[in-house]
Amino acid sequence: MKKGRKKRRVLLKKEIIINNVIKGYMLNLSEGGIYIYTQAEFIPHVLLDLSFTINSEKITAKGIVQHTKPGIGIGVRFHKISQDHFMCIKQFLECQPDVISEESNVKRILIVDENHQSRSIYRNRLLGEGFDAVEAANGTEALKKLQEIHFDLVIIDLWMEGIDGFKILQLMKINPVLAKTPVMILSARSTPSDFEKAVALGAKDYLVKMTTTPIKLAEKVKKILGV
Secondary structure (H helix, E strand, C coil), rough: CCCCCCCCCCEEEEEEEECCCCEEEEEEECCCEEEECCCCCCCCCCCCEEEEEEEEEEEEEEEEEEEEEECCEEEEEEEEECHHHHHHHHHEEEEEEEEEECCCCCCEEEECCCHHHHHHHHHHHHCCCCCEEEEEEEEEHHHHHHHHHHCCCECCCCCCCCCCHHHHHHHHCCCCHHCCCEEEEEEECCCCHHHCCCCCCCCCCCHHHHHCCHHHHHHHHHHCCCC
């Protein structure tokens, strides 16, 4: 049986511009295409204009969306790219020690918080650390994403309107699949009763927003996920 050559693919932490206006983040790159984190929605087979930088050289290419995961990102195959830019990518890949397989091992994290600014600050830090960070603005949205997507860690604010953090913990605990997903609490409140209740419902850690910088959160995430 003839063996196919495994594609070289490396993890990245690089910004990419889609269609000249939409900012995303490249999570990995190969000679054939890119996986891009973006919350913008695209449909499969649509043609995109891509712009990013490799070794200080601006790369432009056209790509076709191969698959999408709403709120997560898109897999894009290069459609038109100049020979010079293709060689730049190829040389870059050959110089990288951290080659990964076609199956990405990027850890995916769900951040659940009603406060948009808080979600954005922590998410951007986690993206910068190489994680795939996804936002949910409330409990209902969080539960929907948990049913559709596998997450390696969930970070929850406790006090939200409607379905709050405690209810999410309860629902995850009784679900055979979701019960295996570790949960970290990131809350503005720090009462002993909140802490005890959260831990009793299965929370792995409890952080207080006032004393938790994005850097500290990233360190805690790495510890829980063992990376």
